[in-house]
Amino acid sequence: MTDAVLFEARADGIAIIKLNRPDQRNALGKDIRDGLFAAWDRFERDPSLRVAILTGSGEKAFCAGGDLKEMVERGLQVPPRDMFPVPGDNIEVSKPTIAAVNGVAFAGGWMIAQACDLCVASTAARFAITEVKVGRSSPWAAPLIHMIPQRIMMEIILTGKPITAQRAYEIGLVNRVAEPEELMAKALELAGEILDGAPLSVKAGRDTVMLATEMGRAAALQAARAASESTYRSEDAQEGPRAFAEKRTPDWKSR
Structure with a gap:
């Protein structure tokens, strides 16, 4: 692992995966992408780990999305399917995963939170699919139709406007909401409830x-x-x- 993505394997069977570029709002630059691919692979291959929690460093951002500067430098058009690490799409993860969203989860940040099985959000969190604001697209959002109603999904995608953690909870995107200082405790509590099962x-x-x-x-x-x-x-x-x-x-x- 690199310092861009931290990995903690706990003795209780919980893995904590943390995006660690708070100065860049944990944007999905190459270092974080590579780190996430490695982290998900490590979690999947370790039989002692039963639940993973994905979160971000810092107080402002879970993940602000793709690195727009990198996109400009690369002249990126259609992103290769293997560019972004997305469980359920280009990564095989067969064990439960929880997103612990500590701040903004915009565009690609929403994408990687959506790809987790469950979601706990800080009251300071904000969610948005912002691609319409920068002329991009969000095909990765298609599975969202299984999580929230069609018209709410349509509004979120067409306007690009953020929603609060409370609103995300009300529409069924988020399982539990916690105060910022209690976020990881709440995520660990949920993971523990899963571990109690056979x-x-x-x-x-x-x-x-x-x-x-x-x-x-x-x-x-x-x-x-x-x-x-x-x-x-x-x-x-x-x-x-x-x-x-x-x-x-x-x-x-x-x-």
């Missing part, structure tokens, strides 16, 4: 949500049943009910 059940549940966003009702039901079969047949599926009956904490084996 690992194989968490994986099957996440797979079910992902399948449901890609398929029609009948196909999603069939695919989710198939994705859940190994969980039902696991040792943990017997341990959970046994622990409940014995009034003790389950001892998950992930098998």
